[in-house]
Amino acid sequence: MTNRAILVIDLQNDYFPDGKLPLVGIEDAAANAARVIAAARTRADAVIHVRHEAIPADAPFFVAGSEGAEIHRSVLPIRDEPVVVKNYPNAFRETNLRELLSQQRTKELVIVGAMSHMCIDAATRAAADLGFKVTVVHDACATRDLEFADRKVSAVDVHGAFMAALAAYASLTTTENWLG
Numbered sequence: 589m590t591n592r593a594i595l596v597i598d599l600q601n602d603y604f605p606d607g608k609l610p611l612v613g614i615e616d617a618a619a620n621a622a623r624v625i626a627a628a629r630t631r632a633d634a635v636i637h638v639r640h641e642a643i644p645a646d647a648p649f650f651v652a653g654s655e656g657a658e659i660h661r662s663v664l665p666i667r668d669e670p671v672v673v674k675n676y677p678n679a680f681r682e683t684n685l686r687e688l689l690s691q692q693r694t695k696e697l698v699i700v701g702a703m704s705h706m707c708i709d710a711a712t713r714a715a716a717d718l719g720f721k722v723t724v725v726h727d728a729c730a731t732r733d734l735e736f737a738d739r740k741v742s743a744v745d746v747h748g749a750f751m752a753a754l755a756a757y758a759s760l761t762t763t764e765n766w767l768g
Contacts, residue, residue, distance in 0.1 A: 589632050589633075589634060589692065590631065590632055590633050590634075591692075591693055591694055591695040591696060592628075592631075592633045592634070592694065592695070592696040592697070592698065593633060593634035593635070593636050593689060593692065593694045593696070593697055593698070594624060594625060594628045594633055594634070594635045594636065594697075594698045594699075594700065595636055595638060595679065595697055595698070595699045595700070595701070595711060595715075596621060596625060596635065596636070596637045596638065596663055596700055596701055597638045597679060597699060597700070597701030597702065597707050597708060597711055598638060598639065598640050598650075598701050598702045598703070598707050599617075599618050599621060599659060599660050599662070599663045599700075599701050599702060600639060600640065600650060600656065600657055600658060600659055600660060601655055601656045601657070601658050601659075601660055602649040602650055602654075602656035602657065603660075603702050603703075603730070604618075604660055607649070607656050608648060608649040608656050609648070609649045609732065610732075611702055611703060611730040611731060611732045611743070612730060612731065612732055612733065612742075612743035612744070613730045613743065613747075614702065614730040616727070616730075617700075617701075617702065617727065617728050617729055617730035618660060618662045618663060618728075618730075619662065620700070620725065620727050620728035620763040621662075621663055621700040621701065621725070621728040622662050622663055623728075623763055623767065624698065624700055624725055624728055624763060624766060624767070625663060625700075627766075627767050628698070629666075633698075634669075634692050634694065635665070635669045636669065636670050636671075636672060636685070636688065636689075637659055637663070637665045637669060637670070637671045637672070638671075638672045638674055638679045638683075638685070638701070638707075638711070639657065639658075639659055639671055639672070639673050639674070640657070640673075640674055640675070640707065641657055641673055641674070641675055642657070642675070643675050659671070670688060672684060672685045672688065676710075677706045677707045677709075677710035677711075678707075678710040678711060678714050679707065679710070679711040679714070680711070680714045680715070680718070681714075686718065689720075694720070695720065695721060696720065696721040696722075696723070697715050697720045697721070697722050697723070698722075698723045698724075698725060698766070699711060699712055699715070699722065699723070699724045699725070699729075699758070700724075700725050700728035700729060701728070701729060702729060702730045702731065703729075703730065703731045703732065704726075704729045704730065704731035704746065704747045704750045704751065705731050705734070705746050705747070705749075705750045706731075708724065708729050708750070708754075709750050709753075709754060712724055712754050712757055712758050713754075713757055715758075716757035716758060721759075722757060722758035722759070723758060723759045723760075723761060723766070724751070724754055724758045724759070724760050724761075725761055725762065725763055725766050726747075726751045726760050726761070726762065727762050727763050728763055729747070729751075730743075730747070731743050731746050731747045731750070732746070733746070734746050
């Protein structure tokens, strides 16, 4: 086992085309994430899956126990890969993630998943604050269109703005570059 872990954040059914909150580019992002995961497994990197469960039970998506809250089939955990269940955008908040990484002597995190402007942003900043070396594989992340000041902000612009901001906290790379 290396001192690197891949964090697979919120690649769950509700974010895919038949889900309750489909994201722009989610299928391509998940395919890239699957390639990162496959390479990590052959390199003996840890793979940790993070799954969001919404609070309260009448939330619009990721309802605990629902099919939409399940990890998407393209990135399912295998063998003893841990699944960290979270209730907030920050994967470290009120979870065992930090303890798990400490037990594995993890120093470096590679982050893939969704949504770029929420959970990827929150986890990346928190990980950097905790002293981890962080890499975000930006084409293995996805988000959605947003609205601000009565105008639509496209998912491409949301993703680009958040990745640009995260460059202060993490290395940003593509799947191809990360695979080497």
